C-alpha cells in the first residue's frame with residue numbers, strides 16, 4: 001500500500017510545483033511590490049510607537065518568505081534607509097526560494113540571508129539563538145499543521161521590544177472557497193496537480209449563479225493569479241481561515257498582544273454605520289470586539305493583516321498624533337489630494353465593496369500640502385500660524401484629528417515620532 005504523504009510534505013510539494021504568488025525576477029527593474037504587513041512605515045507605526053530609526057541596526061525574519069514579496073520590500077526599504085539592516089528569509093520550498101533569490105539579485109540586494117527551514121522546527125534550529133526586531137509571517141501560519149505552535153515558535157524569536165506582522169485568511173471573505181475545495185477533491189480522483197488545475201478551470205465555468213464563490217467578488221488576487229493562484233485557492237494541501245475572535249485568542253495564548261489591523265477603518269464599523277443607536281453601542285465596545293463586529297457586519301474580509309507585540313509594550317507600541325509626530329503619506333498623491341479631494345471637504349473610498357466617506361476639516365489641503373515625511377505636526381502648525389496666528393496647538397489638533405481618522409483609517413497616513 002502506498003505510504004500516506006505527510007501533510008507538511010504535501011504543502012512543500014505544492015509550493016515546489018506552483019510557487020505562489022507567481023513572480024518574474026525581471027519585473028524588479030520596473031517596480032517594487034509594496035504591501036502589508038511589513039511596509040516599514042506600518043512596522044514603525046504599529047510596533048515601535050513611531051520611534052524606530054531604520055538607519056540603525058535592524059534584524060527582520062521573514063517566515064515563509066515564498067517568492068519574496070515581503071523579504072524584497074523590507075530589504076529594499078532597509079537598504080534605502082542606509083543602515084546595516086538585515087533580513088533572514090526562511091521557507092520550505094526551494095523553488096520559491098530560488099525566485100526570491102533571483103529577485104534580490106536583480107535588485108543587487110545583499111542584505112538577505114536565505115535559509116530552508118520549516119517554521120515548527122525553528123526552536124530546534126540554529127536560528128533559535130537569534131533574536132529579531134521584526135518578524136513577518138504573511139499568509140503562512142494557516143498552512144501549518146498546528147498554527148498555534150508555529151506562532152509560539154516565532155514568538156520565541158522576537159526581541160524584547162520587537163514585534164510581528166501577520167496575515168491570516170479571513171473566514172467570511174473566503175465564502176465559497178472551502179465548499180469548492182471539497183467538491184474538487186471529490187471530483188479529482190487520483191489526478192495529479194496539473195490535471196487538477198485543468199479540472200478547476202472547467203468546474204469554475206460550470207458554477208450556477210447560486211454558488212457562493214460566484215457571488216463573492218472579492219477573491220480576485222487569487223483568481224487572477226494564473227495556475228499558481230488557482231492551486232493556492234482551490235487545491236491547497238492544507239489551509240484554514242479565521243475570524244477576529246479566534247485570532248485574538250491565538251495571539252493571547254502565544255503571549256502576544258494585537259496592536260492594530262490594516263486598514264484600521266475596516267475594523268471600525270463606526271466608520272460606516274449611520275444609525276446613531278447602533279453607532280453608540282459600537283463605540284462602547286472594547287476595540288477588539290468592535291473589530292469582531294466589523295468583520296461580521298462587512299462579511300468581506302478575506303484576509304486579516306495585523307501587528308502584534310509583547311503585552312508589556314502594547315501601550316506604547318502604536319504611534320499617536322502629537323506635536324512631535326511626523327506624518328508620512330503612503331501611496332497617496334498629495335498634489336491631487338490637495339487640488340481635488342480636500343476642496344470637496346470629504347474623502348471617499350470603496351474597499352472591497354464597502355463605501356467609506358470621511359468628512360475633512362477646512363485645513364486639510366494646507367496640512368497635507370506640507371507633509372514631507374520630515375516636518376513634525378508642530379512644524380506644520382507653526383508654518384500655518386504664520387498666516388493664521390490664532391492657530392494654537394488645540395485648534396490645530398481639532399483640524400488634524402478628522403484628517404488623521406480619514407487618511408490613517410484608509411491606510412494612507414502613518415506616523416513616526418521625532419527626537
Ligand SMILES: C[S@@+](CC[C@H](N)C(=O)[O-])C[C@H]1O[C@@H](n2cnc3c(N)ncnc32)[C@H](O)[C@@H]1O
Nearest residue numbers: 015064065066069070091092093118119138139
Ligand atoms: C502564500 S506563500 C507566502 C507568501 C510570502 N509570505 C510573501 O511575502 O510573498 C506561503 C509560503 O509558506 C511556505 N510554507 C508553508 N509551510 C511552511 C513551513 N512549515 N515553514 C516555512 N515555510 C512554509 C510555503 O512554501 C510558501 O512559500
